Amino acid sequence: MAWSCGIVGIPNAGKSTLFKALTALDVTIESYPFSTIEPNKAVVPIPDRRLSALAEVSGSEKITPASIEIIDVAGLVEGASRGEGLGNQFLGHLRNVDLLIHVVAGFGNSSLSMNDLAARLEIVHLELALADLEVVVRRRQKVEPKLRCGDKAAQFELNLLDRLEEHLNRGLPLREVNFNPDEKVFLDQLSLLTRKEMVFVYNLSEDQFQNPDLSVFPTESKVVPLCASLEAELADLDQPDRELFLEAYGLKTSRTVQLLRECYTLLELSTFFTIKGTEARAWVVPAGIRAVEAAGKVHTDIESGFINAEVIQWDCLIAEGGLVGAREKGLSSIEGRDYRVQDGDVLYFRFRS
Ligand SMILES: Nc1nc2c(ncn2[C@@H]2O[C@H](COP(=O)(O)OP(=O)(O)OP(=O)(O)O)[C@@H](O)[C@H]2O)c(=O)[nH]1
Ligand SMILES: [Mg+2]
Numbered sequence: 118m119a120w121s122c123g124i125v126g127i128p129n130a131g132k133s134t135l136f137k138a139l140t141a142l143d144v145t146i147e148s149y150p151f152s153t154i155e156p157n158k159a160v161v162p163i164p165d166r167r168l169s170a171l172a173e174v175s176g177s178e179k180i181t182p183a184s185i186e187i188i189d190v191a192g193l194v195e196g197a198s199r200g201e202g203l204g205n206q207f208l209g210h211l212r213n214v215d216l217l218i219h220v221v222a223g224f225g226n227s228s229l230s231m232n233d234l235a236a237r238l239e240i241v242h243l244e245l246a247l248a249d250l251e252v253v254v255r256r257r258q259k260v261e262p263k264l265r266c267g268d269k270a271a272q273f274e275l276n277l278l279d280r281l282e283e284h285l286n287r288g289l290p291l292r293e294v295n296f297n298p299d300e301k302v303f304l305d306q307l308s309l310l311t312r313k314e315m316v317f318v319y320n321l322s323e324d325q326f327q328n329p330d331l332s333v334f335p336t337e338s339k340v341v342p343l344c345a346s347l348e349a350e351l352a353d354l355d356q357p358d359r360e361l362f363l364e365a366y367g368l369k370t371s372r373t374v375q376l377l378r379e380c381y382t383l384l385e386l387s388t389f390f391t392i393k394g395t396e397a398r399a400w401v402v403p404a405g406i407r408a409v410e411a412a413g414k415v416h417t418d419i420e421s422g423f424i425n426a427e428v429i430q431w432d433c434l435i436a437e438g439g440l441v442g443a444r445e446k447g448l449s450s451i452e453g454r455d456y457r458v459q460d461g462d463v464l465y466f467r468f469r470s
Contacts, residue, residue: 119183119184120215120216120380120386121187121188121214122188122214122215122216122218123210123216124136124188124190124220125193125208125220125245126192126220126221126241127193127222128191128202129150129152129192130220130237131222131224131345132189132192133145133153134345134349135318135349135373136159136187136189138348138351138352138371138373139159139376139377140187141352141353142157144189150192151192151203156190156191157187157189158186158187158188158189159186160184160185161184162182162183163182163183163185163381165182165399167390167431167461168397170431171431174434176395177397179396179397180397180398181397181398181399183399185377185401188210188211190207190208190210191203193205193245194244195240195243195244197247198248198250205244205247205248208310212308212310214313215314215384216316216380216383217245217316218380219316219317220317220345221234221238221318223325223329231332231333235333238334239288242288245290246289246311247285248310249311250282250286252307256278260278274303277303281309289311291309292312292314314383315338315339316341316376317338317340317341318341318342318343319331319334319343320344326347326372327342327367329342339382341372341375341379342372343375348371348373351363352373385403386401387402387404387458387459387460387461389411389458389459390461390464391466392465400415405458406458407457408423408453408455408464409423409454412466415466418468419466422468422469423466423468425452425453425454426452426456426466427450427451427452427464428462428464429448430448430459431462431463434448
């Protein structure tokens with residue numbers, strides 16, 4: 118399963134434009150609100166220059182990058198939970214995503230004040246909280262009858278649902294609340310939207326995005342300022358033209374790549390690589406997983422027959438021109454099942470088949 122991100126925001130914020138920038142797919146982008154009705158979904162490769170370098174040094178013909186799923190839905194308006202605009206049922210498409218990208222538009226209107234922007238942000242926060250509240254209320258209706266039979270688990274659940282309701286009624290996202298491990302296990306089943314990590318995309322015009330005032334965003338939140346229409350144009354270009362384009366705007370990398378990196382950091386992910394036969398491949402996994410779990414991502418047979426893994430950091434492998442040279446210099450090591458995989462490790466698994 119690929120990691121997944123859902124794009125939220127008010128109508129006309131540039132959500133589908135950002136989707137196009139991330140996926141290079143042609144989707145409906147219109148100047149009128151509610152141009153997206155059915156969600157746009159795509160699985161796209163995560164760019165990683167380490168993988169191309171590894172493929173080159175190992176002569177791999179096939180390069181398989183890790184991928185991420187992006188889902189773009191309709192816009193949220195004030196009162197969506199009561200059916201305004203397109204309502205909020207479409208948020209159901211985002212229940213299983215790992216992270217939300219909240220697009221906030223600051224382009225196009227020079228008289229837009231900080232208060233206007235704050236109000237735009239608030240609409241989305243509130244509507245997400247109200248959508249979660251609906252889930253909590255429905256759950257309560259299911260659990261309450263069990264309480265009458267003296268069910269202890271039901272009492273635990275109801276106490277927790279009370280807490281959730283109290284926060285959501287105040288319009289607060291649940292990601293800001295601390296839960297104990299038992300509560301987390303229960304909460305994971307509910308797939309609440311405001312528990313998911315959120316990255317803000319501040320969508321600005323071409324001449325504003327390099328010098329933004331970010332004071333409207335919550336402190337300590339991750340904000341990526343960009344110009345979505347520029348990024349969408351960039352997605353259509355081939356590599357040489359892309360570099361010229363970036364240079365013209367004084368950028369080293371595209372802001373959408375930066376956005377993917379922020380998502381990756383927030384989700385506490387890391388990447389390991391495998392080189393096998395003619396294929397070099399990247400795998401994105403939770404940071405700090407054990408070697409045997411990493412093996413399981415590649416194939417369940419490798420996990421069940423796991424013997425050990427030869428491990429080397431990607432840059433050492435490249436510096437020595439391949440595994441043989443690196444091994445001679447003692448740069449690789451043989452690790453057991455409990456080894457914690459590091460970002461940038463290249464893993465060669467040995468297993469009983
Ligand atoms: N100038 C400028 N226009 C943009 C930018 N991003 C999006 N737009 C324009 O804003 C309008 C809305 O863009 P969409 O991407 O369709 O917005 P959306 O959030 O998907 O809208 P809905 O699906 O209707 O909710 C289009 O006319 C875009 O061309 C930008 O960075 N700069
Ligand atoms: Mg759209």
